Amino acid sequence: MARAKIVLDRVGYTYTSPVGGPVRALDGVSLDVGEDEFVALVGPSGCGKSTLLYLVGGFLPLREGRIAVDGRPVEGPGPDRGIVFQHFALFPWKTVRQNVLYGLEKVGVEPARRRELAQRYIEMVKLAGFEDVYPAQLSGGMKQRVAIARTLVIDPGVLLMDEPFGALDAQTRSLLQEELLSIWGRTRKTVLFVTHDVREAVYLADRVAVMTARPGRIKALLETRLPRPRGADLQRSPEFVERSEEIWKLVREEAERAQTTEARGRGSEVGAQEK
Amino acid sequence: MTKSQCPPRGEKVNAVMRYLPIALLLAAWEAASRLGWVPESLLPSLSGVVALWWRLLREGELFAHGGASLLRAGAGLALSILVGTALGILMSWSRPLRRALQPLVGILYPLPKSALIPILMIWLGIGHLSKVAVIFLGCLLPVVLSAFNGANGVDRTLIWSGQSLGATRRQVLREIVIPAALPEILSGIRIALALSFILLVSSEMLAAREGLGFLISFLGEAGNYEGMFAAVFTVAGLGFAADRAYLATVRRALRWREA
Numbered sequence: 001m002a003r004a005k006i007v008l009d010r011v012g013y014t015y016t017s018p019v020g021g022p023v024r025a026l027d028g029v030s031l032d033v034g035e036d037e038f039v040a041l042v043g044p045s046g047c048g049k050s051t052l053l054y055l056v057g058g059f060l061p062l063r064e065g066r067i068a069v070d071g072r073p074v075e076g077p078g079p080d081r082g083i084v085f086q087h088f089a090l091f092p093w094k095t096v097r098q099n100v101l102y103g104l105e106k107v108g109v110e111p112a113r114r115r116e117l118a119q120r121y122i123e124m125v126k127l128a129g130f131e132d133v134y135p136a137q138l139s140g141g142m143k144q145r146v147a148i149a150r151t152l153v154i155d156p157g158v159l160l161m162d163e164p165f166g167a168l169d170a171q172t173r174s175l176l177q178e179e180l181l182s183i184w185g186r187t188r189k190t191v192l193f194v195t196h197d198v199r200e201a202v203y204l205a206d207r208v209a210v211m212t213a214r215p216g217r218i219k220a221l222l223e224t225r226l227p228r229p230r231g232a233d234l235q236r237s238p239e240f241v242e243r244s245e246e247i248w249k250l251v252r253e254e255a256e257r258a259q260t261t262e263a264r265g266r267g268s269e270v271g272a273q274e275k
Numbered sequence: 276m277t278k279s280q281c282p283p284r285g286e287k288v289n290a291v292m293r294y295l296p297i298a299l300l301l302a303a304w305e306a307a308s309r310l311g312w313v314p315e316s317l318l319p320s321l322s323g324v325v326a327l328w329w330r331l332l333r334e335g336e337l338f339a340h341g342g343a344s345l346l347r348a349g350a351g352l353a354l355s356i357l358v359g360t361a362l363g364i365l366m367s368w369s370r371p372l373r374r375a376l377q378p379l380v381g382i383l384y385p386l387p388k389s390a391l392i393p394i395l396m397i398w399l400g401i402g403h404l405s406k407v408a409v410i411f412l413g414c415l416l417p418v419v420l421s422a423f424n425g426a427n428g429v430d431r432t433l434i435w436s437g438q439s440l441g442a443t444r445r446q447v448l449r450e451i452v453i454p455a456a457l458p459e460i461l462s463g464i465r466i467a468l469a470l471s472f473i474l475l476v477s478s479e480m481l482a483a484r485e486g487l488g489f490l491i492s493f494l495g496e497a498g499n500y501e502g503m504f505a506a507v508f509t510v511a512g513l514g515f516a517a518d519r520a521y522l523a524t525v526r527r528a529l530r531w532r533e534a
């Protein structure tokens with residue numbers, strides 16, 4: 001593995017649930033993500049995988065353990081770590097172009113170059129012709145393309161993705177997975193990708209980290225060992241099916257465990273942090 | 276093909292149907308006073324009211340009093356929007372400020388602001404100032420609360436997106452929180468707009484030397500019921516027009532919401 005781009009060292013996280021009482025979301029998570037590596041985090045819902053991503057993003061305060069990106073401890077959000085959310089999080093009062101321009105303005109790219117870069121990224125996500133349209137007029141898949149362009153245009157070293165295709169229909173999802181792979185092949189970023197879809201994780205990632213039910217720990221870290229570049233037909237190959245089965249078994253154990261604990265505690269605050 | 280011709284006709288019929296009840300009510304009113312069902316002293320005839328309204332308009336009475344009223348309502352409302360929006364957003368942004376102001380807002384919100392009218396008249400006299408103050412105070416809290424709730428309810432992923440795109444705290448507030456809270460702020464202002472008319476008329480009726488509220492109580496006490504009704508309709512018409520104009524402005528400002 002190349003040198004570590006992201007280092008997670010015994011990261012824990014406890015929050016107070018809205019109904020009172022502390023909830024242990026993460027416990028002793030250690031993980032190194034290499035430069036230009038694509039790592040997927042999978043696990044049952046409520047296992048803290050999104051929380052982990054938000055800690056790397058600097059959106060939640062880190063009180064336990066250590067997170068470093070490029071050797072520097074994370075102290076808050078910054079343009080070196082771009083993020084794409086499940087529900088797009090576009091600025092609805094801005095047009096497609098204005099959304100993509102926003103980060104370029106903030107990081108101080110000169111005006112002439114901004115417009116050129118924005119146009120190039122809008123074209124990269126196949127939205128030429130929609131520059132002056134507001135997000136409300138776009139489909140879910142198109143919104144997520146805008147979000148991807150908005151994040152990548154300022155060229156962050158790390159790309160954090162929080163179930164980015166979870167809100168899309170199956171066809172759109174598989175199209176966007178392919179496009180993400182092709183974009184990633186060209187732009188080369190370190191990606192941390194949260195999903196509960198095992199096949200998606202195996203298809204996209206170099207390594208898959210399976211997390212336990214709450215409190216989330218890393219249960220297993222597996223290499224997908226599938227050749228790149230990958231196309232949609234890869235998903236029919238025996239290696240792919242076998243790797244997916246293997247990981248699915250691990251996830252399933254945790255999902256079942258999560259359900260029994262939920263049933264016992266009547267799920268007083270299940271998913272409060274995740275959703 | 277028929278489809279493309281149908282909607283306009285349908286809309287026309289719709290508009291007629293919508294205003295039909297009002298037209299019937301007005302016709303019933305005119306008939307009631309003409310046929311002597313109700314005494315003139317209780318309900319003057321519609322035609323008499325319209326005639327007097329026209330006279331008041333021509334003689335400039337409506338402009339003079341209406342102008343004074345609009346000035347007061349406009350100034351009070353504008354102040355409450357400026358101060359209320361700023362206060363509400365800062366309350367959601369700063370925890371100490373929220374802690375300090377929240378109990379005060381909780382106590383003052385249910386207080387009927389019209390109860391302040393006599394006090395403010397003692398302090399500020401019966402001219403413009405006391406009216407503007409009443410309207411400002413009465414409209415302030417709905418605006419504060421809508422701005423606070425709007426800013427508080429902003430999706431955290433919008434704020435996080437801004438931060439990870441390099442926006443500073445101040446930029447996040449100005450460029451993300453405020454526009455995201457705008458729909459809620461604007462609906463709070465609409466409530467304030469309606470309140471401003473209520474407080475305007477009640478404060479002018481209590482004590483004033485000019486204004487439409489003053490005109491209503493002055494003409495009423497003089498026994499000029501046709502004039503009193505004409506003044507009431509002027510207030511109602513202005514209120515309706517203000518609300519419609521406001522809604523049209525809001526629709527333009529929030530164009531981006533339309534799919």
